[in-house]
Amino acid sequence: MMSSSDTAFAGSIPELYERYLVPLIFAPYATDLAARARRHQPSDVLEIAAGTGAVTRRLVDDLPPSTRIVSTDLNQAMLDVASRRGTARPVTWQRADAMALPFADASFDLVVCQFGAMFFPDRPKAYAEVRRVLRPGGRFLFNVWDTLDENDFPRVVLEALRQQFAAQPPTFMQRIPHGYADPDVIRRDLIAGGFRHSPEIVSVGAPSYADSAQLVAIAFCQATPMRAEIEALGSEALDTATRVAEDALIEEFGAGPVTGRIRAHVIEVRL
Incomplete structure (x- = not known):
């Protein structure tokens, strides 16, 4: 079950997210999604759950200047970081709920979403909204993380935290980011959201790099909503969790720069 803290990108999280998580795990897939978007030569693009703008920046670089890009997120703090970071040309940043998109029917020929579908409380409803704002023949392009077994860094971090906080282990990473990995469920x-064409679903792996295990530990313990679960365990819990995660990562990957596997499903469906 999803809680309110699961979607709370608040406080220092948006800045830490942009600094640590985007280069660690999001940047490779932003490049991948933008390249797929470019093949369709869209004229009007809507991005939902845009976060701090990793995909938006790639879309700006990869699509013609004439392409209109509207990037939205439910969390204004994430959009604020994105707009401060900026883009090479103007885009529209707008707060919007994927459950009730504030756009007219048939407004876009491409809707893009990077690692946001896992957070939708009612996915068929969100997909119905995407379908509503797409033009006939338009495309919905999105990705979701594969299971923890296929993603080394969060797997190691979560295993370490389960041992450290055995009485009340954090569950966010398994429940939300890596909890929507079954292609049959996505189909x-x-x-249920009204798409009638069969989606194309491909699995895309990539290496993930960091200069140290400490950076990875900070990324997952302090720059995701798992932080709220950890902080609820006590005033020292966040420091303890980050240290324990770092130690486990060093044991698994070494004390210097670290490399781990990441893997996601990329889904494309036509209206």
Whole structure:
């Protein structure tokens, strides 16, 4: 079950997210999504759950200047970081709930979403909204993380935290980011949202790099909503969790620069 803290990118999280998580795990897939978007030569693009703008920046670089890009997120603090970071040309930043998109029917020929679908409380409803704002023949392009077994860094971090906080282990990473990895479930949700064409689902792996295990530990313990679960365990819990995660990562990957596997599903469906 999803809690309010699971979608709370508040306080220092947005800045830490942009600084640590984007280069660690999001940047490779932003490049991938933008390249896929470019193949369709869209004229009007909507991005939902844009976060701090990793995909937006790639879309600006990869699509013609004439392409209109509207980037939205439910969390204004994330959009504020994105707008401060800026883009090479103007885009529209707008707060919007994927459950009730504030756009007219058939407004876009491409909707893009990077690692946001896992956070939608009602995925078929969100997909129905995407379908509503797409033009006939338009495309919905999004990605979701594969299971923890296929993503080394969060797997090691979560295993370490389960041992450290055995009485009340954090569950966010397994429940939300890596909890929507079954292609059959994704297909059923798209059908329930009104999509009639069969989606193309491909699995894309990539290496993830960091200069140290400490940076990875900070990224997952302090720059995601798992932080709220950890902080609820006590005043010293966040420091303890970050240290324990760092130690586990060093044991698994070494004390210097670290490399781990990451893997996601990329989904494309036509209206």
